[in-house]
Amino acid sequence: MLNITVNGPPPVxxxxxxxxxxxxxxxxxxxxxxxxxxxxMIASEELVKSRADVLRRAEGRDLTPFVMQLAGxxxxxxxxxxxxxxxxxxxxxxxxxxxxxxxxxxxxxxxxLMRNLDHAQALxxxxxQAVSIxxxxxxxxxxxxxxxxxxxxxxRAEAEGVKLITVHGRTRCQFFNGAADWAxxxxxxxxxxxxxxxxxxxxxxxxxxxxxxxxxxHGVMVGRGAYGAPWMPGRIAKSLSSKCDPGNPSLAEQRxxxxxxxxxxxxxxxxxxxxxxxxKHIGWYxxxxxxxxxxxxxxxxxxxxxxxxxxxxxxxxxxxxxAEPIVA
Numbered sequence: 001m002l003n004i005t006v007n008g009p010p011p012v013x014x015x016x017x018x019x020x021x022x023x024x025x026x027x028x029x030x031x032x033x034x035x036x037x038x039x040x041m042i043a044s045e046e047l048v049k050s051r052a053d054v055l056r057r058a059e060g061r062d063l064t065p066f067v068m069q070l071a072g073x074x075x076x077x078x079x080x081x082x083x084x085x086x087x088x089x090x091x092x093x094x095x096x097x098x099x100x101x102x103x104x105x106x107x108x109x110x111x112x113l114m115r116n117l118d119h120a121q122a123l124x125x126x127x128x129q130a131v132s133i134x135x136x137x138x139x140x141x142x143x144x145x146x147x148x149x150x151x152x153x154x155x156r157a158e159a160e161g162v163k164l165i166t167v168h169g170r171t172r173c174q175f176f177n178g179a180a181d182w183a184x185x186x187x188x189x190x191x192x193x194x195x196x197x198x199x200x201x202x203x204x205x206x207x208x209x210x211x212x213x214x215x216x217x218h219g220v221m222v223g224r225g226a227y228g229a230p231w232m233p234g235r236i237a238k239s240l241s242s243k244c245d246p247g248n249p250s251l252a253e254q255r256x257x258x259x260x261x262x263x264x265x266x267x268x269x270x271x272x273x274x275x276x277x278x279x280k281h282i283g284w285y286x287x288x289x290x291x292x293x294x295x296x297x298x299x300x301x302x303x304x305x306x307x308x309x310x311x312x313x314x315x316x317x318x319x320x321x322x323a324e325p326i327v328a
Contacts, residue, residue, distance in 0.1 A: 009241035010212055011035035012233045013166075015199060015223035016069040016094065016138070018101075023059050024264035025230060025281075028257065030063055033234020035219070037063060041096050041104075044072035044081030056268075061089030069138070071096040073108045073119075075126035082130045095127055095162075097139045097153070100172045111140050111172035114149060121156045128161040136164040138199075141184050144173040148184070151191035158192045165192065166221050169200040169211075176224075182214035189216040197221045204232075205239035212240075228284025230257065251289060255320035258285040259313055266309050275312065279304040282312070286319065 013036035014021060014029045021029075026037040039060060046054040047070070060066050068090040072078045082093050097120060099110030106112075113120040128135045137157045142148035154165050167188050169180035180200030189196045198217035202208050203225035211220055222233045231249055239245040249257065261281060266274035282303050286296045303315045 009237070010208075010217075011197075011219035012208070012237040012240065013197060013219065013221040014038060014226055014230075014233050015221045016041055016096070017223055018099075019277075019280075020227070022057065022265075022268070022277075024261060024268050026060060026063060027264065028261055029226060029230040029233055032231040032257070033237050034222075035233070035237055036065065036067060037233075038067045038094055039069050041069050041071045041099060041110075042081070042085075043109075044070045045074070045077040047081045047084055048077055058085065058088055065091035067092040067094055067136075069094040069096050070127070071099065071104065071109045072123070073113070075122055078123050079126040079130035082127045082135075086131045086133055090133060092134050092136055093127060093131060094136045094138055094166075095124060097137060098166075098168050098172075100140070100175050105172065111143065114139060114153060114172065115143050115147070117149060117153055117156060120153060121160060124157055124160045124162060134163040135161065136166070137162045138166040138168070140168045140170055140172050141181065142171050144171050147171075148187075150185075151187045154188045154192045154194070154196075158194050162194065164195050164197065166197040166199050167215075167217075169198060169215070180211075182211040185215035185217055189218075195219065199223060201225075202236070205236050205245045208236045208240060228281065228286075228288035230261070248288075251320050254285065254289060255317060258282070258316055258320075261285075262309075262313060262316065271309055275307070275309050278312075282316065285316075289320065291319075 014034045016038040018040050021040050030037045040057045042057050066089055068085045070081050085093050096110055097113045104110035139150055141150045150167055167185045169182050169185050182198055185198045195218040197219045198211045198215040199221035202211055202220050202222045208220045226232045262278045265278045269277055283300045286299050299319050303312055306312050
């Protein structure tokens with residue numbers, strides 16, 4: 001588990017993000033200082049059925065701790081998925097009750113579970129009883145503003161044996177609109193003796209400090225703030241522990257990180273799929289560099305349409321050296 005103490009520095013975790021926090025990204029964020037990295041959301045039923053792409057999401061036992069996030073709506077699949085996750089080397093299982101995506105909530109999973117706390121509690125109990133490793137829970141403030149029931153779910157989760165809770169400071173119906181309500185997370189902190197992580201709009205060390213102060217949480221979880229910046233969780237962690245923000249890596253360091261990331265994706269997925277999956281990350285890296293929007297758009301249009309991985313890697317290097325956009 002995370003080493004959370006009253007006087008220790010707040011931990012900074014990388015959030016589970018479908019299509020983003022795959023193994024190459026998690027390894028990179030972990031190496032760059034994230035206290036904890038969480039797998040992409042894994043559908044428990046599909047894990048049990050050994051679907052190939054789901055099994056690939058369930059890799060990561062070389063990371064310490066190895067946190068696998070499970071989603072589902074049926075006790076039997078959640079329990080069996082948890083047992084498989086433990087057998088695959090997971091050190092911690094995180095239960096997803098926060099995803100707002102329609103394709104997830106439409107199947108009565110993710111944040112839809114916050115509409116029926118009895119059912120949510122039964123799923124938590126099934127997972128906790130199925131494994132010997134710690135179980136954590138990620139949720140939102142509630143389904144909508146009329147049903148902000150995160151505090152009640154936290155109390156139930158603690159009673160079932162959950163060891164840590166993460167709360168995104170929005171309701172499901174907000175999706176990612178408006179500002180995260182960090183102060184709204186304080187009611188969860190006060191409702192349970194468990195450590196609580198605050199999530200939502202953690203984009204910088206200053207955001208993290210304000211979120212911790214407003215929520216009273218014990219740590220922060222970084223999601224979209226790590227897009228194109230896998231160093232951000234580590235930067236925030238260093239800032240919170242030392243009271244001094246180290247800033248972003250130099251452009252030369254950002255270049256090396258971006259290239260390392262794309263190379264790792266090519267190895268992990270194979271050349272064709274790896275290149276396809278890396279394009280969104282390339283766009284985010286370009287934007288994170290601080291280059292003007294016209295330059296970023298020009299380079300993104302070239303690099304994200306190339307079919308030769310080596311040309312993409314050379315192009316990335318050229319971008320950071322300040323060269324003119326190359327012709328695809």
